Amino acid sequence: MFAVVTIAGQQFRVQENDELFVHRLEGKAGDSVEFSDVLMTSNGGNITVGGAVKSVVKAEIIDHLKGDKVLIFKKKRRKGYQKLNGHRQALTKIKIQGIA
Structure with a gap:
């Protein structure tokens, strides 16, 4: 059994015992x-879509962490302009307990 669920603005295909990294949760x-x-x-073969879905996905928060660093580099040639920025996304690791 699997489900497609929206978690923190993103859609995920989840099954029981899956571990995911999602945007930071409370x-x-x-x-x-x-x-x-x-x-x-x-x-199995029974698919339920749209408003007929009456399911709830239960999960457990395992850890809060940061993702890999992403570097953003900007440059304008022949102008002496360079800018380097970095960003690390705040993530939460969750484990899917079940789909009810």
């Missing part, structure tokens, strides 16, 4: 969270 490590914005479920 809560501490060890807390459980529920996501009710389920777009589609599939149980």
Whole structure:
């Protein structure tokens, strides 16, 4: 069984015991969270889509961490202009407990 669920503005295809990195969520490590914005479920060959989906995805927060550094480099040739910026995205690692 799998489901397509919206978590923190992004869509993920999840199954039980999956571990995902999502944008930072509220809560501490060890807390459980529920996501009710389920777009589609599939149980064997039975697919449910749209408003008929009445499922909830339950997950546990494992850890809060930062992603890899992304460097943004801007340059205008022959003008002496260079700009280097870096960014590390705040992420949360979650483990899917089940789809109810």
